[in-house]
Each structure stands twice: as C-alpha cells, then as structure tokens.
Amino acid sequence: MRKLVECDHCHGAKQCRSHGGKSCEKCLLSAGRKPRDWAIVRCTYCGGRGKVWVEEDEQPPAEETTEPAAEPSAEA
DSSP states (O other): OEEEEEOTTTTTSSBOOTBTTBOOHHHHHHTTOOTTOOOOOBOTTTTTSSEEEEEOOOOOOOOOOOOOOOOOOOOO
16 A cells, blocks of 8 residues: 655655755755755655655454463363
C-alpha cells in the first residue's frame, strides 16, 4: 500500500535548505547551479511538492495462535 508522507529532506518546505540555510549539493546540481552557489532551490527528493509516496508493507492482522492447553492424561 502506498502512503503520502512529508518529505524527509525538506520537511515539507518544498525548498532544500539542508546546509545551513542553503541548498545541498545534489539539489543545486539538479537545478543547474554550481555546487558552491549560495542559493535556495526546490527539493529534488520530492520534486518541490513537499510530500513523497512511500511503500508501506501491509501486515496481515495478527492471528491468535492460542492452542488449547494440553489436558493431563490419566494413565493408571
């Protein structure tokens, strides 16, 4: 099942500011800027949307595996 969650990289801000107020190298390069530019560009992880789709594993409901207690056998 897919779930829409907040982007871990920009924290929903839609712009990368992960390196002390400026964008990270990956986001800068993706926007066509130089790695040392002091600029704020859109986040490349979410595409500037602030949210990303993640796959969430569907876990079947926990089935109760209680077995009946073993009855003592009357051996005589």
